[in-house]
Amino acid sequence: MAGLDLATSGPLERGGRVKPDHDGSLSAARQAPKRRIRLSWSDPAFRAIVWQIVIVGVVLAIGWYLFSNTNRNLSARRIATGFGFLDRVAGIPIGESLIPYNPAEDTYGRALWIGVLNTLKVAVIGVVLATLLGTLIGIGRLSSNWLMAKLTAFYVETIRDIPLLLQLLFWYTMLQGLPAPKQSWRIGDAIFLSNRGIRVPYLVWESAHTWAFYGFVAGVIGTYLWNRHANATQERTGVRPAVWPVGLAAMLGLPLAIWGVMGAPLAWELPVLRGFNFQGGGTVSPEYFALLAGLVLYTAGYIAEIVRSGIQAIAVGQWEAAGALGLRRGAILRHIVLPQALRVIIPPMTSQYLNLTKNSSLAVAIGFQDVVSIANTTLNQTGQAVEGIAVIMAVYLTISLSISLFMNWYNARIALVGR
Amino acid sequence: MTRFARWGFGAPILAGLFAGVLAIGSAHADGSGSATMDATRTKGQLACGVSGQVPGFSLPDSQGVMRGLDADTCRAVTAAVLGDAAKVKFVPTTAQNRFTALQSGEIDVLSRSTTWTLGREGNLGLNFAWVNYYDGTGFLVKKAAGVKSAKELDNATICVQPGTSTELAIADYFRVNKMKFTPILIQELSEIQGAFLSGRCDAYSTDASALATFRFSQGPKADDLVLLPDIISKEPLGVMVRKGDDKWFDMVRWTFAAMIVAEEKGITQANVDTFLTSTDPETRRLLGLEGDMGKALGLDPKFAYNVIKAVGNLGEMWDRNITPMGVPRGINNLWTKGGLQYAPPMR
Secondary structure (H helix, E strand, C coil): CCCCCCHHHCCCCCCCCCCCCCCCCCCHHHCCCCCCCCCCCCCHHHHHHHHHHHHHHHHHHHHHHHHHHHHHHHHHCCCCCCCHHHHCECCCCCCCCCCCCCCCCCEHHHHHHHHHHHHHHHHHHHHHHHHHHHHHHHHHHCCCCHHHHHHHHHHHHHHHHCCHHHHHHHHHHHHHCCCCHHHCEEECCCEEEECCEEEECEECCCHHHHHHHHHHHHHHHHHHHHHHHHHHHHHHHCCCCCCHHHHHHHHHHHHHHHHHHCCCCCCEECCEEECCEEECCEEECHHHHHHHHHHHHHHHHHHHHHHHHHHHCCCHHHHHHHHHCCCCHHHHHHHHHHHHHHHHHHHHHHHHHHHHHHHHHHHHHHCCCCHHHHHHHHHHHHCCHHHHHHHHHHHHHHHHHHHHHHHHHHHHHHCCCCC | CCHHHHHHHHHHHHHHHHHHHHHHHHCCCCCCCCHHHHHHHHHCCEEEEECCCECCCEEECCCCCEECHHHHHHHHHHHHHHCCHHHEEEEECCCCCHHHHHHCCCCCEEEEEEECCHHHHHHCCEEEEEEEEEECEEEEEEHHHCCCCHHHCCCEEEEECCCCHHHHHHHHHHHHCCCCEEEEECCCHHHHHHHHHHCCCCEEEEEHHHHHHHHHHCHHHHHHEEECCCCCCCEEEEEEEECCCHHHHHHHHHHHHHHHHHHHHCCCCCCHHHHHHCCCHHHHHHCCCCCCHHHHCCCCCCHHHHHHHHHCCHHHHHHHHCHHHCCCCHHHCEHHHCCCECCCCCC
């Protein structure tokens, strides 16, 4: 349907809106004369308004009907409604959580929040790893090394042809084939690999570490500022001040200095086999690992193709021209081809990030407790399916829209700027 | 195309959409007292939700026929309503979607080892009509672990299905005993059992009945698994119907009562015809030879006869399905034999 272009904007230009003039310099002669809306069906502007009102009304009416019909039917069937259950004590056990959780005291609301965090834990790390792996494989497919090109092509074709669910079950079953805790594979007395997951030593966290972390953040900001200064200096004088020594000192030296001044505490909590399982140390559970590995390897196959197509979209003349300037292949790729290829790569990449995030809901199949798993259990224990599904939808919508917004912002930033 | 032309197309479509919305708005769901019974008879089929994966309760045999206590419960109810147990349609449900399936009307009866709890009866819009198995939560461990009691399971990893009353029961049990455990929650039954067998979990917890039948189904490997003696909760496994259809509820409840009375009287699938000449008044009322018990329930006068002819009495259902798994009847016996199954008088 036509948009609400009112009299002020004048006749609509095909395929684009009239850009507002920033400085007001647009001459009055170029502006269409203002028109007044007539209350007549023959006035396009009037018709546009009427249709907008009708459409909004129809959408609201459908929404209201669905809502009231659902409510009426739920109460007719004596099914509890509302989100009051979020404040009730959950009582459901949860296997792994980023925040403390006690089923005896904590609420369904907190349980669901744990699910959201677990989903993010998979999605965020998964997106980063899939991007790195996918980019490497995508570049590998274009390699002049025959073996490299064929191996990566084989990887892409295989991984894309097998349903993700099967891959997840495959990884999970493989991990279950690992030895029991008592016979676990170990590196010294520190790292243990068994069918209970990977157990690693845990740094005993003290305030010195927190301050060192703040120092690192300050170092990153400082390096960024110094880099800007270096750019400005280079523009002005043609000589670029060295960035890396400053960066090294700020990002590594500063945190180390803070840590050292505060007594350099360094105590490790080692995992120890006691009773059924290892106690102490940090853990990567087989469920999480299988889900992460499955999602990363699967999505990397698609990302590799996106990267390859993005690179191939750059005219070969660019390579030749850069080569004529004496740049090496790696430098050409990094400085000339990839920045341009990104413009082709980013939009489809957004879809892959969204896919990875949504595919993480397959976690239920292998027992990782993401938001879908916990919401399913919640709706089962409380009997409030409509609310449970609404929570799942709201969570995925929020995460997906955030990814989209970020990627669209990034895409706009790297897009060709017409001068 | 000009904008004018676009509107020319849009107007009738929008008008139709609007009219359609109004029409839907005026149509309402019908909620008469015996709607389920009417619908079942019209379709000539009763949709009964089962698990389809638990030996002894519901599992297809080598011919694809659903066998087990829950499956026979479905048959009994179908025989009572439609006169023919073969008209049952088994609908496999998961622990997580079973209530939604019943609420939405996809199934008419849920017979899937579902524990009768206050929360479920209060929140789900569903009723428990009868208990077909008095059970309790137990633990299965590997013999090699050397565990003798549930009290020794501190810090253990426990495999359990999500969305079950088991997960709440074990959370309570470990809390009361000040112990910790790591849950592994997988919805798919074969996956969670696989995780236990592979050693991902130290113990597998669910209803003791299902543990016993699972252990039995391992064949020669059954001896490697130990069912711990501790039963940590009450799990009365019931048959569920939707709230608001009282006649349907009555039908399920009295189908069970009829099977219990039949067992009290010694009436079996094989000998029921010989009782048609009985002079015992309660037997005659049960089999529809006098009185109008069936009619009062909206059923055929011979509904109990049909049920017994189809699946036998309550004891026969047990002997056929549970006894082969090596589980003693215990509290599931008749009240006359020290059990909990007790039927109100049929008069």
